Amino acid sequence: MFFVMTPSRRLLSLRRSLVHCRGVSVENTGRKAAVDRVLSAFRSICGEDGVSLGEAIREQHGKDESVHRCRPPDVVVFPHCVEEVSALAKICHDNNLPIIPFGTGTGLEGGVGAVKGGVCFSLRNMEQILDLHPEDFDVTVEPGVTRKALNSHLRDTGLWFPVDPGADASLCGMAATSASGTNAVRYGTMRENVMNLEVVLSDGTVIHTAGKGRRPRKTSAGYNLTNLFVGSEGTLGIITKTTLRLYGIPEAMVSAVCSFPSVQAAVDSTVQILQAGIPIARIEFLDDVMIDACNKFSSLSYPVAPTLFLEFHGSERSLEEQVTMAEEITQSNEGSDFQWARDTETRNRLWKARHDAWYAAQALRPGSKAYSTDVCVPLSRLPQIIVETKKDLLESRLTGPIAGHVGDGNFHCLMVVDPDDLDEQHRVHLFAERLARRALALDGTCTGEHGVGLGKRALLCEEVGPLAIQVMQGLKDSLDPKNLMNPGKILLNGGF
Amino acid sequence: MFFVMTPSRRLLSLRRSLVHCRGVSVENTGRKAAVDRVLSAFRSICGEDGVSLGEAIREQHGKDESVHRCRPPDVVVFPHCVEEVSALAKICHDNNLPIIPFGTGTGLEGGVGAVKGGVCFSLRNMEQILDLHPEDFDVTVEPGVTRKALNSHLRDTGLWFPVDPGADASLCGMAATSASGTNAVRYGTMRENVMNLEVVLSDGTVIHTAGKGRRPRKTSAGYNLTNLFVGSEGTLGIITKTTLRLYGIPEAMVSAVCSFPSVQAAVDSTVQILQAGIPIARIEFLDDVMIDACNKFSSLSYPVAPTLFLEFHGSERSLEEQVTMAEEITQSNEGSDFQWARDTETRNRLWKARHDAWYAAQALRPGSKAYSTDVCVPLSRLPQIIVETKKDLLESRLTGPIAGHVGDGNFHCLMVVDPDDLDEQHRVHLFAERLARRALALDGTCTGEHGVGLGKRALLCEEVGPLAIQVMQGLKDSLDPKNLMNPGKILLNGGF
Numbered sequence A, B: 001m002f003f004v005m006t007p008s009r010r011l012l013s014l015r016r017s018l019v020h021c022r023g024v025s026v027e028n029t030g031r032k033a034a035v036d037r038v039l040s041a042f043r044s045i046c047g048e049d050g051v052s053l054g055e056a057i058r059e060q061h062g063k064d065e066s067v068h069r070c071r072p073p074d075v076v077v078f079p080h081c082v083e084e085v086s087a088l089a090k091i092c093h094d095n096n097l098p099i100i101p102f103g104t105g106t107g108l109e110g111g112v113g114a115v116k117g118g119v120c121f122s123l124r125n126m127e128q129i130l131d132l133h134p135e136d137f138d139v140t141v142e143p144g145v146t147r148k149a150l151n152s153h154l155r156d157t158g159l160w161f162p163v164d165p166g167a168d169a170s171l172c173g174m175a176a177t178s179a180s181g182t183n184a185v186r187y188g189t190m191r192e193n194v195m196n197l198e199v200v201l202s203d204g205t206v207i208h209t210a211g212k213g214r215r216p217r218k219t220s221a222g223y224n225l226t227n228l229f230v231g232s233e234g235t236l237g238i239i240t241k242t243t244l245r246l247y248g249i250p251e252a253m254v255s256a257v258c259s260f261p262s263v264q265a266a267v268d269s270t271v272q273i274l275q276a277g278i279p280i281a282r283i284e285f286l287d288d289v290m291i292d293a294c295n296k297f298s299s300l301s302y303p304v305a306p307t308l309f310l311e312f313h314g315s316e317r318s319l320e321e322q323v324t325m326a327e328e329i330t331q332s333n334e335g336s337d338f339q340w341a342r343d344t345e346t347r348n349r350l351w352k353a354r355h356d357a358w359y360a361a362q363a364l365r366p367g368s369k370a371y372s373t374d375v376c377v378p379l380s381r382l383p384q385i386i387v388e389t390k391k392d393l394l395e396s397r398l399t400g401p402i403a404g405h406v407g408d409g410n411f412h413c414l415m416v417v418d419p420d421d422l423d424e425q426h427r428v429h430l431f432a433e434r435l436a437r438r439a440l441a442l443d444g445t446c447t448g449e450h451g452v453g454l455g456k457r458a459l460l461c462e463e464v465g466p467l468a469i470q471v472m473q474g475l476k477d478s479l480d481p482k483n484l485m486n487p488g489k490i491l492l493n494g495g496f
Helices: A007-012 A014-021 A028-046 A055-060 A082-094 A147-157 A171-177 A225-229 A263-275 A288-298 A316-332 A344-355 A357-363 A379-395 A422-441 A457-479 B007-012 B014-021 B028-046 B055-060 B082-094 B147-157 B171-177 B225-229 B263-275 B288-298 B316-332 B344-355 B357-363 B379-395 B422-441 B457-464 B466-479
Strands: A075-077 A099-102 A119-122 A129-133 A138-141 A194-200 A206-208 A238-245 A252-259 A280-286 A307-314 A339-341 A369-372 A402-405 A410-417 B075-077 B099-102 B119-122 B129-133 B138-141 B194-200 B206-208 B238-245 B252-259 B280-286 B307-314 B339-341 B369-372 B402-405 B410-417
Touching: A028 A075, A028 A082, A055 A075, A082 A119, A082 A194, A082 A238, A099 A238, A129 A147, A138 A147, A147 A171, A171 A238, A194 A225, A206 B466, A225 B225, A225 B466, A252 A316, A252 A344, A263 A280, A263 A307, A263 A316, A263 A379, A280 A288, A280 A344, A288 A307, A288 A344, A288 A357, A288 A402, A307 A316, A307 A344, A316 B316, A339 A344, A344 A357, A357 A369, A357 A410, A379 A402, A379 A410, A379 A422, A410 A422, A422 A457, A457 B206, A457 B225, A457 B466, B028 B075, B028 B082, B055 B075, B082 B119, B082 B194, B082 B238, B099 B238, B129 B147, B138 B147, B147 B171, B171 B238, B194 B225, B252 B316, B252 B344, B263 B280, B263 B307, B263 B316, B263 B379, B280 B288, B288 B307, B288 B344, B288 B357, B288 B402, B307 B316, B307 B344, B339 B344, B344 B357, B357 B369, B357 B410, B379 B402, B379 B410, B379 B422, B410 B422, B422 B457, B457 B466
Parallel strands: A075 A119, A099 A119, B075 B119, B099 B119
Antiparallel strands: A129 A138, A138 A238, A194 A206, A194 A238, A252 A307, A252 A339, A280 A307, A280 A402, A369 A410, A402 A410, B129 B138, B138 B238, B194 B206, B194 B238, B252 B307, B252 B339, B280 B307, B280 B402, B369 B410, B402 B410
């Protein structure tokens, strides 16, 4: 903590600030003036150091890990508790200032860009792990808590939180973008693992989507507000607490690598493994280009061919059976013998190589930037879309190794782009749109886990159709009638 | 099919009907007149036999399996396809007539009662199983398709749909009430297993919550409309198609029964089984009164003590290990030796006894009616709430054997009530409210799987708080501004 003013002192001065700022009406053009006007109120809430106008800080908060250009907010605030978030939101609401929540900035679709300026709520100072109930398999965390921090905190309880998008993202941010990753095939995505949320609405109202402090493992009580906010990308409210499902750490884990003569053979193996009811924990596909890049980047020597990385969780004995069954299936599809990673160190090296795919792709062309596409199709459509996509990459003269969570039908092309080559960037853009439309034509979605953000708003309209978009817009209008919550994301209306 | 007019002929005459009926504005008091006015349009859409004013038919559609009294609609319509549902809804909308969707009438919270009169949409004639994709583990069904019908259709595919609330309910109805049941501990509830919905809104608009025909296993594309409609109990729209996740039928299943010296010992065993990562498929608790009733009703001879019914799914070999581990755990908690049900017949008899608990409870007092409470609490709170509840039953002089999906913390008191004893009915009502509030006080919910319906609207307010209720009401207003969709359910506003 590097703030001098205590939360209680700050809250004491809140009422005066609210009175001072209430009802100031400004036009969009007067936004900067409005920001100037509310600064002292912000400071009385968050402390002097809790409000930043510095260019470096603003730029750092105007950008995630995507290729979308930096759109810095007018000011960044660093609240310490939900009461401060609520008080700040109320001032923004009264002054028509956009609100952009910010976790770790590890998003991949430009979700944090302040496309209409406004106030970035950086939530890194809210970093408490609250209400851990090991016997009930649940925990509540604030938005500054990352996935790795939680798992490190849980280490001695025999429990873990398995959803793993690769990045060490904020768990509330992961809820906001409906993140998932390599373990989803067994443990589900954030949609299945968030039990309750505390949310601050644009006018400062604080709600608990399943009721304050509630954590039943299932409920049929009223509309499912929890899953309305999961994946809403900050456009409906600011998530200030997330209650999560936890799982027992498996007695044993073992990983394996297997190469295939074709994409079809790898996908057929996946379908058959799932159909056999093998409770596979991860099943990741890497195409020949991707495995070649990983070999080079992580000093590995796997055959350059369509490849599956697999992981099994369970008891020692059940692993033996899972692995035998899975290997029989892969071999019947002309897969190679499994290459094993039984000990923790080898296993960690394997998955580090998989998670470093992003850097491995970039290393294919030094000085390049990476851009990850993200589509998801029904399993049976994977071979077709991957083959067509590889052809498209060749024809478009683009480098885009493919890695994917094949058990869910979700995959990424890690596009490696020369940041100075505008023509190439344009070709990547057109390629990514073709890829998304190819997924749509095969009953899939334009985003399996990265979200819509800025880049996929038009594709979302194509995906769900204008009538469902109208329904979504109606929900947005109902919850955020002034369109202040992260405006310009998900829905085209109110964009930049 | 017993309708003479073909769907295509009916649709040809639609435009005239719509023109004829559009814009007729009536006060609530003029509802019956409005019904008279729209009948010919209804008939031109559904055929002569597709519109019923008969008292028996209306009464049959005004009631589910709960104790809520029959509230018959003014008229029942039997559409054959989504176009007919849409056309009928549009007429209702233009004439301010309430719309109540009806599946199999197996609900337990009075969800189908026409508390403001209006038009019941009985969806039994829409009974197609569409788009079965075995290799993608998904299928789409119309609202007339029940759980058992689907599983019987799937038999030769090696797949099944495991969500099992006991009743042979309509799958779209199960989506509408967010049903679950005995298998949820392993396979999740409807929330986790519905991939897409076709929904007709109150004005006749047809939307697909995840886009038409889409069925990726995961998506981050826009607001999660699917899970907004799952559990909305017909108050936001009429579900006319549901796309469901399917699972491979396990190679083997085995069931077991185990008695315990205390509720605490049974619950401790459950927590430890889950914590050990044993992928238990069902783990059902029956208290001493319930097992006694089941013994008598189903000619069984289990010890009259707190009891777990367990079921394991997997390969032969993995079952062996699961069972050994589970038995070690139960024995360490002073559980009895497992009584086995290894062959299909014995297993079916066991689960039939569990599913017949409702009738077993009723048989405790011939001539009585059963009423099922439905609360859900975190696992660790189960012993406390069950012990307190049994004490309350005694003190209130009520019979209410307890059965529950203990792996989810969800349990029911099957209240056995003399329908002529008004005093007893009043005591049951007060008891059920105390039970729900006890669950709320223990971080739980007033309904784990039956929904809010008519009876739990005030409890829902207590559970989520007035601000979350405001948000829910805002969503309802956005989707159904005239409050025509199943009015008076879930939310108190617009009640009867």
